[in-house]
Protein backbone atom coordinates (compact mmCIF):
# COMPACT_ATOMS: atom_id res chain seq x y z
CA UNK A 1 0.00 0.00 0.00
CA UNK A 2 1.10 3.56 -0.70
CA UNK A 3 4.07 2.35 -2.73
CA UNK A 4 5.96 1.07 0.30
CA UNK A 5 7.35 -2.47 0.40
CA UNK A 6 4.56 -4.81 1.45
CA UNK A 7 4.74 -6.27 4.96
CA UNK A 8 3.19 -9.41 3.51
CA UNK A 9 3.54 -12.30 3.44
CA UNK A 10 3.62 -12.64 7.20
CA UNK A 11 5.22 -15.81 8.40
CA UNK A 12 4.36 -17.21 11.81
CA UNK A 13 6.53 -20.12 12.92
CA UNK A 14 5.98 -22.35 15.94
CA UNK A 15 4.48 -19.44 17.87
CA UNK A 16 3.91 -20.17 21.54
CA UNK A 17 2.81 -18.04 24.43
CA UNK A 18 2.76 -19.02 28.07
CA UNK A 19 1.62 -16.68 30.82
CA UNK A 20 0.97 -17.29 34.48
CA UNK A 21 1.57 -21.01 33.98
CA UNK A 22 -1.13 -21.11 31.29
CA UNK A 23 -0.21 -22.31 27.84
CA UNK A 24 -2.27 -19.84 25.83
CA UNK A 25 -0.85 -20.56 22.37
CA UNK A 26 1.16 -23.54 21.26
CA UNK A 27 2.94 -24.31 18.00
CA UNK A 28 0.97 -21.83 15.91
CA UNK A 29 2.28 -21.86 12.36
CA UNK A 30 0.73 -20.18 9.34
CA UNK A 31 1.41 -17.64 6.63
CA UNK A 32 -0.66 -14.62 5.74
CA UNK A 33 -0.73 -13.25 2.19
CA UNK A 34 -2.15 -10.16 0.62
CA UNK A 35 -5.86 -10.40 -0.07
CA UNK A 36 -9.30 -10.21 1.49
CA UNK A 37 -9.73 -10.33 5.28
CA UNK A 38 -8.46 -13.19 7.39
CA UNK A 39 -11.13 -14.08 9.94
CA UNK A 40 -9.89 -15.66 13.15
CA UNK A 41 -12.55 -17.82 14.78
CA UNK A 42 -12.71 -20.21 17.72
CA UNK A 43 -14.46 -20.64 21.04
CA UNK A 44 -13.94 -18.32 24.03
CA UNK A 45 -10.47 -18.62 25.45
CA UNK A 46 -9.03 -20.33 22.37
CA UNK A 47 -6.36 -17.62 22.11
CA UNK A 48 -7.69 -15.27 19.41
CA UNK A 49 -7.02 -12.01 21.24
CA UNK A 50 -3.62 -13.23 22.37
CA UNK A 51 -2.71 -14.15 18.79
CA UNK A 52 -3.65 -10.67 17.58
CA UNK A 53 -1.57 -9.07 20.34
CA UNK A 54 1.42 -11.20 19.40
CA UNK A 55 1.10 -10.36 15.71
CA UNK A 56 0.70 -6.66 16.54
CA UNK A 57 3.85 -6.79 18.69
CA UNK A 58 2.21 -5.98 22.02
CA UNK A 59 3.27 -9.32 23.45
CA UNK A 60 6.60 -11.07 23.09
CA UNK A 61 6.30 -14.72 22.05
CA UNK A 62 7.67 -17.22 24.52
CA UNK A 63 8.46 -19.53 21.58
CA UNK A 64 8.68 -19.12 17.84
CA UNK A 65 8.54 -15.92 15.87
CA UNK A 66 6.37 -13.50 13.94
CA UNK A 67 8.10 -12.35 10.75
CA UNK A 68 6.81 -9.54 8.57
CA UNK A 69 8.33 -9.09 5.12
CA UNK A 70 8.73 -5.36 5.78
CA UNK A 71 7.84 -2.99 8.57
CA UNK A 72 4.53 -1.21 7.98
CA UNK A 73 1.95 0.82 9.81
CA UNK A 74 -0.40 -1.33 11.86
CA UNK A 75 -3.46 -0.46 13.87
CA UNK A 76 -5.52 -2.53 16.26
CA UNK A 77 -9.06 -2.25 17.50
CA UNK A 78 -9.19 -3.92 20.91
CA UNK A 79 -11.99 -6.10 22.14
CA UNK A 80 -12.39 -3.50 24.91
CA UNK A 81 -11.25 -0.22 23.36
CA UNK A 82 -9.80 2.47 25.61
CA UNK A 83 -10.70 6.10 25.04
CA UNK A 84 -8.63 8.93 26.43
CA UNK A 85 -10.33 11.45 28.72
CA UNK A 86 -10.76 13.92 25.88
CA UNK A 87 -13.19 14.69 23.12
CA UNK A 88 -13.69 12.20 20.30
CA UNK A 89 -11.85 14.51 17.90
CA UNK A 90 -8.92 14.89 20.30
CA UNK A 91 -8.72 11.12 20.70
CA UNK A 92 -8.24 10.73 16.97
CA UNK A 93 -5.88 13.71 16.83
CA UNK A 94 -3.69 12.18 19.53
CA UNK A 95 -3.43 8.90 17.61
CA UNK A 96 -2.53 10.78 14.42
CA UNK A 97 0.06 12.84 16.27
CA UNK A 98 1.67 9.65 17.65
CA UNK A 99 1.74 8.31 14.09
CA UNK A 100 3.63 11.41 12.98
CA UNK A 101 0.79 12.85 10.89
CA UNK A 102 1.21 16.63 10.61
CA UNK A 103 -1.20 19.06 12.25
CA UNK A 104 -2.55 20.34 8.90
CA UNK A 105 -3.50 16.89 7.71
CA UNK A 106 -5.30 15.81 10.89
CA UNK A 107 -8.70 17.55 10.67
CA UNK A 108 -9.49 16.10 7.24
CA UNK A 109 -8.45 12.61 8.31
CA UNK A 110 -10.51 12.86 11.49
CA UNK A 111 -13.58 14.09 9.64
CA UNK A 112 -13.27 11.34 7.02
CA UNK A 113 -12.84 8.60 9.63
CA UNK A 114 -15.79 9.77 11.73
CA UNK A 115 -17.90 10.03 8.58
CA UNK A 116 -16.94 6.47 7.68
CA UNK A 117 -18.25 5.12 10.99
CA UNK A 118 -21.33 7.33 10.79
CA UNK A 119 -20.55 9.42 13.87
CA UNK A 120 -19.45 12.85 12.61
CA UNK A 121 -21.81 14.54 15.07
CA UNK A 122 -19.88 13.13 18.03
CA UNK A 123 -16.67 15.00 17.18
CA UNK A 124 -16.76 17.30 20.23
CA UNK A 125 -18.26 14.89 22.77
CA UNK A 126 -16.17 13.55 25.67
CA UNK A 127 -15.21 10.11 24.39
CA UNK A 128 -15.57 8.20 27.64
CA UNK A 129 -19.15 9.39 28.08
CA UNK A 130 -20.26 7.63 24.88
CA UNK A 131 -22.12 4.32 24.92
CA UNK A 132 -20.14 1.11 24.52
CA UNK A 133 -21.15 0.70 20.90
CA UNK A 134 -20.34 4.31 20.10
CA UNK A 135 -16.94 3.97 21.72
CA UNK A 136 -16.26 0.87 19.68
CA UNK A 137 -17.09 2.72 16.46
CA UNK A 138 -14.98 5.71 17.49
CA UNK A 139 -12.13 3.29 18.21
CA UNK A 140 -12.60 1.88 14.69
CA UNK A 141 -12.48 5.42 13.32
CA UNK A 142 -9.27 6.02 15.27
CA UNK A 143 -7.75 2.88 13.75
CA UNK A 144 -8.74 3.59 10.15
CA UNK A 145 -7.71 7.26 10.37
CA UNK A 146 -4.15 5.94 10.58
CA UNK A 147 -4.47 4.39 7.08
CA UNK A 148 -2.76 1.23 8.29
CA UNK A 149 -1.34 -1.39 5.96
CA UNK A 150 -2.37 -4.03 8.50
CA UNK A 151 -5.52 -3.68 10.57
CA UNK A 152 -6.27 -5.98 13.50
CA UNK A 153 -9.88 -5.99 14.63
CA UNK A 154 -10.78 -7.90 17.78
CA UNK A 155 -14.54 -8.52 17.67
CA UNK A 156 -15.29 -5.09 16.24
CA UNK A 157 -19.05 -5.57 16.25
CA UNK A 158 -19.43 -7.43 19.55
CA UNK A 159 -21.50 -4.68 21.21
CA UNK A 160 -23.14 -3.18 18.13
CA UNK A 161 -26.76 -3.22 17.01
CA UNK A 162 -27.57 -4.91 13.67
CA UNK A 163 -27.45 -1.66 11.68
CA UNK A 164 -24.11 -0.64 13.15
CA UNK A 165 -22.81 -4.17 12.62
CA UNK A 166 -23.70 -3.95 8.93
CA UNK A 167 -22.06 -0.54 8.74
CA UNK A 168 -18.87 -1.88 10.31
CA UNK A 169 -18.83 -4.80 7.90
CA UNK A 170 -19.13 -2.41 4.97
CA UNK A 171 -16.26 -0.32 6.34
CA UNK A 172 -14.12 -3.41 6.79
CA UNK A 173 -14.88 -4.66 3.29
CA UNK A 174 -14.13 -1.19 1.90
CA UNK A 175 -10.79 -0.90 3.69
CA UNK A 176 -9.80 -4.39 2.60
CA UNK A 177 -10.74 -3.60 -0.99
CA UNK A 178 -8.44 -0.58 -0.88
CA UNK A 179 -5.47 -2.76 0.02
CA UNK A 180 -5.33 -2.95 3.82
CA UNK A 181 -4.84 -6.46 5.12
CA UNK A 182 -7.54 -7.03 7.74
CA UNK A 183 -7.11 -9.66 10.44
CA UNK A 184 -10.31 -9.90 12.42
CA UNK A 185 -11.81 -12.09 15.12
CA UNK A 186 -15.51 -12.80 15.39
CA UNK A 187 -17.97 -15.15 17.04
CA UNK A 188 -20.53 -14.54 14.32
CA UNK A 189 -20.23 -17.21 11.64
CA UNK A 190 -22.54 -15.30 9.31
CA UNK A 191 -20.25 -12.32 9.59
CA UNK A 192 -17.25 -14.52 8.93
CA UNK A 193 -18.96 -15.85 5.80
CA UNK A 194 -19.73 -12.33 4.58
CA UNK A 195 -16.24 -10.95 5.08
CA UNK A 196 -13.68 -13.71 4.99
CA UNK A 197 -11.21 -14.38 2.24
CA UNK A 198 -9.61 -16.92 4.51
CA UNK A 199 -10.39 -18.38 7.91
CA UNK A 200 -7.99 -19.24 10.69
CA UNK A 201 -9.62 -21.37 13.32
CA UNK A 202 -8.04 -21.67 16.75
CA UNK A 203 -8.90 -24.31 19.29
CA UNK A 204 -7.20 -24.57 22.68
CA UNK A 205 -4.33 -22.40 21.56
CA UNK A 206 -3.59 -24.36 18.39
CA UNK A 207 -4.48 -23.84 14.76
CA UNK A 208 -7.32 -26.23 14.05
CA UNK A 209 -7.67 -25.12 10.44
CA UNK A 210 -6.43 -22.41 8.10
CA UNK A 211 -8.20 -22.40 4.75
CA UNK A 212 -9.68 -20.17 2.07
CA UNK A 213 -13.18 -19.13 3.15
CA UNK A 214 -14.92 -21.05 0.37
CA UNK A 215 -13.21 -24.23 1.47
CA UNK A 216 -13.63 -23.66 5.20
CA UNK A 217 -17.36 -23.15 4.99
CA UNK A 218 -18.15 -25.88 2.44
CA UNK A 219 -15.78 -28.71 3.24
CA UNK A 220 -13.90 -28.16 6.49
CA UNK A 221 -11.23 -30.78 7.03
CA UNK A 222 -10.65 -30.69 10.78
CA UNK A 223 -13.16 -32.27 13.17
CA UNK A 224 -13.04 -29.06 15.25
CA UNK A 225 -14.07 -26.89 12.29
CA UNK A 226 -16.80 -29.37 11.34
CA UNK A 227 -18.18 -29.30 14.87
CA UNK A 228 -17.84 -25.52 15.06
CA UNK A 229 -19.79 -25.04 11.83
CA UNK A 230 -22.49 -27.44 12.96
CA UNK A 231 -22.89 -25.26 16.03
CA UNK A 232 -21.70 -27.95 18.43
CA UNK A 233 -20.21 -26.80 21.66
CA UNK A 234 -16.45 -27.08 21.59
CA UNK A 235 -14.63 -27.46 24.87
CA UNK B 236 -8.60 37.96 79.02
CA UNK B 237 -11.91 38.80 77.30
CA UNK B 238 -14.78 36.33 77.42
CA UNK B 239 -15.19 33.91 74.57
CA UNK B 240 -18.22 35.54 72.99
CA UNK B 241 -16.56 38.94 73.24
CA UNK B 242 -13.46 37.51 71.56
CA UNK B 243 -15.61 36.12 68.75
CA UNK B 244 -17.22 39.48 68.25
CA UNK B 245 -13.87 41.26 68.08
CA UNK B 246 -12.49 38.60 65.72
CA UNK B 247 -15.44 38.95 63.36
CA UNK B 248 -14.93 42.71 63.47
CA UNK B 249 -11.28 42.33 62.44
CA UNK B 250 -12.20 40.04 59.54
CA UNK B 251 -15.03 42.25 58.30
CA UNK B 252 -13.01 45.45 58.64
CA UNK B 253 -10.15 43.93 56.68
CA UNK B 254 -7.71 44.78 59.47
CA UNK B 255 -4.29 45.70 58.05
CA UNK B 256 -2.21 43.37 60.23
CA UNK B 257 -4.63 40.53 59.58
CA UNK B 258 -4.58 41.15 55.82
CA UNK B 259 -0.81 41.23 55.71
CA UNK B 260 -0.55 37.92 57.54
CA UNK B 261 -3.14 36.25 55.34
CA UNK B 262 -1.51 37.57 52.17
CA UNK B 263 1.92 36.27 53.19
CA UNK B 264 0.43 32.88 54.09
CA UNK B 265 -1.20 32.58 50.70
CA UNK B 266 1.93 33.74 48.88
CA UNK B 267 4.17 31.26 50.71
CA UNK B 268 1.83 28.28 50.39
CA UNK B 269 0.90 28.91 46.75
CA UNK B 270 4.56 29.24 45.81
CA UNK B 271 5.31 26.03 47.69
CA UNK B 272 2.51 24.29 45.75
CA UNK B 273 3.95 25.54 42.45
CA UNK B 274 7.37 24.18 43.37
CA UNK B 275 5.86 20.89 44.54
CA UNK B 276 3.88 20.64 41.29
CA UNK B 277 6.93 21.31 39.13
CA UNK B 278 8.91 18.60 40.92
CA UNK B 279 6.25 16.19 42.15
CA UNK B 280 4.00 15.80 39.11
CA UNK B 281 6.72 14.71 36.64
CA UNK B 282 8.29 12.53 39.32
CA UNK B 283 4.94 10.87 40.05
CA UNK B 284 4.26 10.40 36.34
CA UNK B 285 7.68 8.85 35.72
CA UNK B 286 7.21 6.46 38.62
CA UNK B 287 3.82 5.53 37.22
CA UNK B 288 5.08 4.54 33.77
CA UNK B 289 8.74 3.60 34.17
CA UNK B 290 9.98 0.23 35.37
CA UNK B 291 13.51 0.32 36.75
CA UNK B 292 15.43 -1.38 39.54
CA UNK B 293 14.82 0.41 42.82
CA UNK B 294 11.44 1.77 41.73
CA UNK B 295 9.66 0.04 44.59
CA UNK B 296 12.16 1.51 47.06
CA UNK B 297 11.54 5.01 45.74
CA UNK B 298 7.77 4.52 46.09
CA UNK B 299 8.09 3.23 49.66
CA UNK B 300 10.39 6.16 50.52
CA UNK B 301 7.94 8.65 49.00
CA UNK B 302 5.03 7.18 50.88
CA UNK B 303 7.04 7.33 54.10
CA UNK B 304 8.01 10.96 53.41
CA UNK B 305 4.32 11.81 53.13
CA UNK B 306 4.20 11.39 56.88
CA UNK B 307 7.30 13.49 57.57
CA UNK B 308 6.55 15.49 60.76
CA UNK B 309 6.65 19.23 59.92
CA UNK B 310 8.89 20.04 62.89
CA UNK B 311 11.45 17.52 61.71
CA UNK B 312 11.37 18.96 58.19
CA UNK B 313 11.74 22.41 59.73
CA UNK B 314 14.66 21.30 61.86
CA UNK B 315 16.50 19.76 58.89
CA UNK B 316 16.05 22.86 56.77
CA UNK B 317 17.08 25.01 59.71
CA UNK B 318 20.32 23.04 59.99
CA UNK B 319 20.95 23.43 56.24
CA UNK B 320 20.24 27.16 56.18
CA UNK B 321 21.64 28.24 59.56
CA UNK B 322 24.76 30.42 59.60
CA UNK B 323 27.05 27.44 60.19
CA UNK B 324 25.08 25.12 57.91
CA UNK B 325 26.15 24.11 54.37
CA UNK B 326 23.82 26.67 52.74
CA UNK B 327 24.26 29.28 55.46
CA UNK B 328 25.95 31.74 53.12
CA UNK B 329 22.71 32.09 51.14
CA UNK B 330 21.25 34.02 54.05
CA UNK B 331 17.82 32.46 53.67
CA UNK B 332 17.05 31.55 57.26
CA UNK B 333 14.11 33.53 58.70
CA UNK B 334 12.93 34.67 55.25
CA UNK B 335 9.71 33.82 53.38
CA UNK B 336 11.89 31.90 50.90
CA UNK B 337 12.98 29.54 53.65
CA UNK B 338 9.32 29.01 54.51
CA UNK B 339 8.53 28.21 50.89
CA UNK B 340 11.37 25.68 50.87
CA UNK B 341 10.09 24.09 54.08
CA UNK B 342 6.54 23.75 52.82
CA UNK B 343 7.72 22.53 49.42
CA UNK B 344 9.82 19.85 51.11
CA UNK B 345 6.78 18.78 53.09
CA UNK B 346 4.32 18.58 50.23
CA UNK B 347 6.43 17.50 47.24
CA UNK B 348 6.39 13.86 48.46
CA UNK B 349 2.63 14.11 48.95
CA UNK B 350 2.11 15.47 45.45
CA UNK B 351 4.47 12.91 43.90
CA UNK B 352 3.03 9.94 45.78
CA UNK B 353 -0.61 10.83 45.13
CA UNK B 354 0.13 11.67 41.48
CA UNK B 355 1.86 8.32 41.13
CA UNK B 356 -1.21 6.51 42.43
CA UNK B 357 -3.60 8.42 40.20
CA UNK B 358 -1.48 8.07 37.08
CA UNK B 359 -0.48 4.47 37.62
CA UNK B 360 -4.07 3.27 37.62
CA UNK B 361 -4.70 5.42 34.55
CA UNK B 362 -1.61 3.94 32.90
CA UNK B 363 -2.84 0.39 33.59
CA UNK B 364 -5.93 1.33 31.65
CA UNK B 365 -4.13 3.17 28.84
CA UNK B 366 -0.84 1.32 28.40
CA UNK B 367 -1.81 -1.25 25.81
CA UNK B 368 -3.87 1.17 23.74
CA UNK B 369 -1.13 3.80 23.77
CA UNK B 370 1.58 1.28 22.93
CA UNK B 371 -0.54 0.09 20.02
CA UNK B 372 -0.68 3.68 18.80
CA UNK B 373 3.09 3.89 18.96
CA UNK B 374 3.57 5.74 22.25
CA UNK B 375 6.62 4.99 24.38
CA UNK B 376 6.27 5.10 28.17
CA UNK B 377 8.10 8.43 28.23
CA UNK B 378 5.88 9.89 25.52
CA UNK B 379 2.89 8.77 27.58
CA UNK B 380 3.88 11.08 30.47
CA UNK B 381 2.41 14.27 28.96
CA UNK B 382 -0.62 12.29 27.78
CA UNK B 383 -1.25 11.05 31.32
CA UNK B 384 -0.59 14.43 32.93
CA UNK B 385 -3.13 16.02 30.61
CA UNK B 386 -5.76 13.30 30.93
CA UNK B 387 -5.32 13.26 34.70
CA UNK B 388 -5.43 17.03 34.99
CA UNK B 389 -8.54 17.22 37.16
CA UNK B 390 -7.43 14.49 39.55
CA UNK B 391 -3.99 16.10 39.69
CA UNK B 392 -5.52 19.48 40.45
CA UNK B 393 -7.25 17.94 43.46
CA UNK B 394 -3.88 16.48 44.46
CA UNK B 395 -2.41 19.99 44.34
CA UNK B 396 -5.32 21.32 46.37
CA UNK B 397 -4.62 18.66 49.00
CA UNK B 398 -1.00 19.79 49.00
CA UNK B 399 -2.07 23.39 49.41
CA UNK B 400 -4.36 22.49 52.29
CA UNK B 401 -1.56 20.71 54.07
CA UNK B 402 0.96 23.50 53.41
CA UNK B 403 -1.25 26.30 54.62
CA UNK B 404 -2.32 24.47 57.78
CA UNK B 405 1.20 23.48 58.78
CA UNK B 406 2.84 25.34 61.68
CA UNK B 407 5.97 23.54 62.91
CA UNK B 408 8.24 23.94 59.91
CA UNK B 409 7.48 27.58 59.09
CA UNK B 410 7.82 28.48 62.76
CA UNK B 411 11.35 27.04 62.89
CA UNK B 412 12.69 28.35 59.57
CA UNK B 413 10.61 31.54 59.40
CA UNK B 414 10.87 32.66 63.00
CA UNK B 415 7.41 34.27 63.08
CA UNK B 416 8.84 37.79 62.61
CA UNK B 417 6.06 40.37 62.61
CA UNK B 418 5.49 41.98 59.23
CA UNK B 419 8.05 39.72 57.56
CA UNK B 420 7.61 36.00 58.19
CA UNK B 421 4.48 35.86 60.31
CA UNK B 422 1.84 33.66 58.72
CA UNK B 423 -1.58 32.56 59.88
CA UNK B 424 -0.57 29.43 61.74
CA UNK B 425 2.42 30.90 63.53
CA UNK B 426 0.42 34.01 64.42
CA UNK B 427 -2.37 31.88 65.86
CA UNK B 428 0.12 29.96 67.98
CA UNK B 429 1.75 33.15 69.23
CA UNK B 430 -1.40 35.19 69.86
CA UNK B 431 -3.04 32.32 71.68
CA UNK B 432 -0.07 31.92 74.02
CA UNK B 433 0.00 35.70 74.54
CA UNK B 434 -3.71 35.65 75.30
CA UNK B 435 -4.75 37.86 72.33
CA UNK B 436 -7.68 35.68 71.46
CA UNK B 437 -9.49 38.03 69.02
CA UNK B 438 -6.61 38.10 66.52
CA UNK B 439 -5.98 34.37 66.95
CA UNK B 440 -9.65 33.62 66.41
CA UNK B 441 -9.89 35.95 63.42
CA UNK B 442 -6.93 34.21 61.81
CA UNK B 443 -8.43 30.84 62.69
CA UNK B 444 -11.67 31.81 60.93
CA UNK B 445 -9.83 32.88 57.80
CA UNK B 446 -7.71 29.73 57.80
CA UNK B 447 -10.79 27.55 58.26
CA UNK B 448 -12.55 29.37 55.46
CA UNK B 449 -9.60 28.87 53.14
CA UNK B 450 -9.18 25.19 53.96
CA UNK B 451 -12.92 24.52 53.65
CA UNK B 452 -13.08 26.39 50.35
CA UNK B 453 -10.15 24.43 48.99
CA UNK B 454 -11.73 21.12 49.99
CA UNK B 455 -15.10 22.09 48.60
CA UNK B 456 -13.45 23.16 45.35
CA UNK B 457 -11.66 19.81 45.13
CA UNK B 458 -14.92 17.96 45.68
CA UNK B 459 -16.80 20.01 43.10
CA UNK B 460 -13.99 19.57 40.58
CA UNK B 461 -14.05 15.82 41.02
CA UNK B 462 -17.79 15.65 40.52
CA UNK B 463 -17.71 17.96 37.55
CA UNK B 464 -14.91 15.94 35.95
CA UNK B 465 -16.66 12.62 36.55
CA UNK B 466 -19.73 13.97 34.77
CA UNK B 467 -17.87 15.73 32.01
CA UNK B 468 -14.88 13.54 31.20
CA UNK B 469 -15.78 10.08 32.47
Ligand SMILES: Nc1ncnc2c1ncn2[C@@H]1O[C@H](COP(=O)(O)OP(=O)(O)OP(=O)(O)O)[C@@H](O)[C@H]1O
Nearest residue numbers: 019020022024042043044045046047048049050051
Ligand atom coordinates in the same frame (compact mmCIF):
# COMPACT_ATOMS: atom_id res chain seq x y z
N1 LIG C 1 -1.46 -12.99 30.71
C1 LIG C 1 -2.21 -14.09 30.89
N2 LIG C 1 -2.10 -14.81 32.03
C2 LIG C 1 -2.84 -15.91 32.22
N3 LIG C 1 -3.73 -16.39 31.33
C3 LIG C 1 -3.89 -15.72 30.19
C4 LIG C 1 -3.13 -14.54 29.90
N4 LIG C 1 -3.49 -14.09 28.69
C5 LIG C 1 -4.43 -14.95 28.24
N5 LIG C 1 -4.67 -15.92 29.13
C6 LIG C 1 -5.62 -17.04 28.97
O1 LIG C 1 -5.49 -17.52 27.68
C7 LIG C 1 -6.74 -17.91 27.15
C8 LIG C 1 -6.95 -17.24 25.81
O2 LIG C 1 -7.24 -15.87 26.00
P1 LIG C 1 -7.70 -14.95 24.79
O3 LIG C 1 -8.13 -13.66 25.36
O4 LIG C 1 -6.64 -14.92 23.77
O5 LIG C 1 -8.95 -15.77 24.26
P2 LIG C 1 -9.99 -15.38 23.09
O6 LIG C 1 -9.93 -16.48 22.09
O7 LIG C 1 -9.74 -14.01 22.60
O8 LIG C 1 -11.34 -15.47 23.89
P3 LIG C 1 -12.70 -14.61 23.71
O9 LIG C 1 -13.44 -15.26 22.60
O10 LIG C 1 -13.40 -14.82 25.00
O11 LIG C 1 -12.31 -13.20 23.45
C9 LIG C 1 -7.75 -17.56 28.20
O12 LIG C 1 -8.07 -18.73 28.92
C10 LIG C 1 -7.04 -16.58 29.10
O13 LIG C 1 -7.48 -16.67 30.42
Ligand SMILES: [Mg+2]
Nearest residue numbers: 048049079154
Ligand atom coordinates in the same frame (compact mmCIF):
# COMPACT_ATOMS: atom_id res chain seq x y z
MG1 LIG D 1 -10.77 -12.27 22.71
